[in-house]
Amino acid sequence: MNAPDRFExxxxxxxxxxxxxxxxxxxxxxxMFTILKEDHTIGNLIRMQLxxxxxxxxxxxxxxxxxxxxxxxxxxxxxxxxxxxxxQKSMECLSREFTSLENSFIEQVQKKRNVADQYI
Amino acid sequence: xxxxxxxxxxxxxxxxNKRTKVTLxxxxxxxxxxxYYNGAYTSVGYDNSFNLDRFKENFxxxxxxxxxxxxxxxMIGVDAPxxxxxxxxxxxxxxTMAIEKVYIINNTSILQDEVLAHRLGMIPIKVDPRKFxxxxxxxxxxxxxxxxxxxxxxxxxxxITGKIINETALSKHLVWVPTQDQEDMFPNEEDRPRPMEDxxxxxxxxxxxxxxxxxxxxxxxGREHIKWSPVxxxxxxxxxVITVDKSIKGDKAxxxxxxxxxxxxxxxxxxRVVAARPLDCTMCRECIRDPEFEENVKIERVRDHxxxxxxxxxxxxxxxIFQEAIKIFIEKCNIVEESINKLVN
Numbered sequence: 001m002n003a004p005d006r007f008e009x010x011x012x013x014x015x016x017x018x019x020x021x022x023x024x025x026x027x028x029x030x031x032m033f034t035i036l037k038e039d040h041t042i043g044n045l046i047r048m049q050l051x052x053x054x055x056x057x058x059x060x061x062x063x064x065x066x067x068x069x070x071x072x073x074x075x076x077x078x079x080x081x082x083x084x085x086x087x088q089k090s091m092e093c094l095s096r097e098f099t100s101l102e103n104s105f106i107e108q109v110q111k112k113r114n115v116a117d118q119y120i
Numbered sequence: 121x122x123x124x125x126x127x128x129x130x131x132x133x134x135x136x137n138k139r140t141k142v143t144l145x146x147x148x149x150x151x152x153x154x155x156y157y158n159g160a161y162t163s164v165g166y167d168n169s170f171n172l173d174r175f176k177e178n179f180x181x182x183x184x185x186x187x188x189x190x191x192x193x194x195m196i197g198v199d200a201p202x203x204x205x206x207x208x209x210x211x212x213x214x215x216t217m218a219i220e221k222v223y224i225i226n227n228t229s230i231l232q233d234e235v236l237a238h239r240l241g242m243i244p245i246k247v248d249p250r251k252f253x254x255x256x257x258x259x260x261x262x263x264x265x266x267x268x269x270x271x272x273x274x275x276x277x278x279x280i281t282g283k284i285i286n287e288t289a290l291s292k293h294l295v296w297v298p299t300q301d302q303e304d305m306f307p308n309e310e311d312r313p314r315p316m317e318d319x320x321x322x323x324x325x326x327x328x329x330x331x332x333x334x335x336x337x338x339x340x341x342g343r344e345h346i347k348w349s350p351v352x353x354x355x356x357x358x359x360x361v362i363t364v365d366k367s368i369k370g371d372k373a374x375x376x377x378x379x380x381x382x383x384x385x386x387x388x389x390x391x392r393v394v395a396a397r398p399l400d401c402t403m404c405r406e407c408i409r410d411p412e413f414e415e416n417v418k419i420e421r422v423r424d425h426x427x428x429x430x431x432x433x434x435x436x437x438x439x440x441i442f443q444e445a446i447k448i449f450i451e452k453c454n455i456v457e458e459s460i461n462k463l464v465n
Contacts, residue, residue: 006344007257010213018459035456041208042452048156048201052170056158084464091457095450096172097202101195102446104181108193109439112183 009069012037021084030058030076031083039063043071049090055081130166137420142358144419146408154200154423184427191438194359195426203356203426209445210354212342216249216435217267217313218242219347221336228330231323240271240335241347243291243320244433247313251305252339263300267313267337270295275325284327292318294335313337316434350441352431358421360403362395365416369393376417379407399427 012018016036024030035042043061050059050073058076063069075083130136137143139161143150155161158169178197185192195203222237229236247267255265273289286293296313306312323331342349362384368376373393377385381404386396395401401419408414430438 005257009343010341017462019456019463021463033460038452038456039208041205041213042456044201045205048199049170051157052168054158054169084460088457088460088464091453091460093170093172095453095457097175097198098446098450098453100176100179101181101198101202102443102450104179105193105439105442105446108181108183112186 010037027076029079029082030074033073033075033083033087035071035073037069038071039069043073045094046073046087046090049094050075050086053086053090056086130161130164132164135161135164140423141361141420142423144403144405144421146405146411146414156199186439188437189432189434190429191442192427192429195428197424198426199424203428205449206442206445207354207356209448210351210430210441211349213448214350214436214441214444215254215339215341216348216350217245217247217252217337217339219245219269219335220338220340223334223336225334226330226332229323229325236323239322240333243294244316244435245313245337246316246434248311249339249435254340255338261336263302265339267302268297268299269335269337270297271322271331271333271335273325274330275327277327286325288324289322289331290318291315291320291322293322350433350436352433354428354430354441356426356428358423359425359427360398360401361420361422362398362401363418364393364395366392368416376407376413381406
């Protein structure tokens with residue numbers, strides 16, 4: 001009836017920006033990033049990657065509402081970098097990590113195919 | 121700040137144990153949370169920050185067992201959020217095809233139309249979803265995004281033998297109706313769209329009852345509805361490490377062997393008890409329930425050693441599901457990265 005369409009959980013509305021940034025006015029080097037149509041999958045991962053960065057003072061994420069698929073990531077850094085730079089760096093690290101993960105998975109799968117030849 | 125040791129871990133064994141392992145005790149789980157914070161161990165000279173080279177060095181994947189529909193492998197040297205993201209993506213974001221729209225032309229069975237339509241949606245369809253596009257909302261069906269199946273079953277009583285024919289409508293009665301050039305999309309006979317299993321009962325019929333239905337399959341992801349999820353289960357657990365003290369010998373050793381319902385322990389020739397099959401351990405803690413044994417048997421799990429098991433519904437092979445999940449994640453990263461780069465300018 002008045003239920004929202006299910007695809008609204010993951011389809012970005014027309015004209016909306018995937019990521020927006022709001023600077024914290026009270027604390028230096030702090031920003032809040034909002035990523036639309038994402039959830040704990042990516043929020044927790046970015047947080048993990050951010051707090052492993054030496055220039056980060058604070059990094060945390062939250063999903064403001066369980067029915068809305070948006071995550072907020074708050075970052076505070078020291079003077080060596082800015083929140084924007086650090087999140088950029090983290091995303092790059094994550095892509096690289098997953099690429100190396102994929103490569104070693106394919107490698108192992110190939111090896112398995114040669115050794116056991118269970119199928120294919 | 122100078123970090124003396126970067127790869128060998130924390131020098132204090134107690135702290136190192138806390139950092140790398142989750143401990144199970146009689147009263148509960150200890151150190152369940154991992155620490156990802158870069159400065160967590162700076163005071164003891166360990167650099168906990170992220171380093172891609174170190175990650176690549178420590179990272180390992182090892183396949184334990186594989187059949188087309190079930191894959192078990194170890195992933196060593198990653199943090200829990202990575203394992204969890206992969207699990208979540210496999211369950212809810214890898215696309216498959218499933219019956220979405222059902223046009224009921226005739227249904228004289230006792231099963232209501234809506235119940236029947238729901239049952240049909242749940243049948244796993246064996247077809248490569250990568251060959252199809254997502255169907256856009258409020259658009260016409262095209263050969264690139266829709267598969268049509270027909271279900272036409274009539275239950276009859278054989279006049280001579282009196283046997284009832286088609287007593288149960290099974291998934292094998294779903295017949296693929298190719299539209300346009302769809303037949304060319306699947307040149308091999310075994311690639312053709314069909315239900316994963318032939319013997320899934322759809323409904324029971326009595327003589328004289330007829331169903332005549334057209335089903336439209338669409339591509340979508342598990343977040344929309346679980347019928348599009350490519351996995352039965354995708355789960356991970358941590359590698360168990362069970363250490364038994366030397367002091368357990370003789371009768372006590374036999375007692376410990378008896379305690380374990382999963383038969384994890386073995387007695388070596390020297391009389392020592394070892395955990396020979398730690399992977400079988402279900403962490404029931406039966407072996408440490410007796411306080412006498414709690415001091416001598418240590419049950420731990422390695423924090424960065426994940427044992428993944430991916431059980432597929434059949435549309436994609438387990439290994440393909442994992443590869444797709446990684447691809448989807450990298451794509452996600454790129455979208456977010458791109459959007460962040462726009463913020464800079």
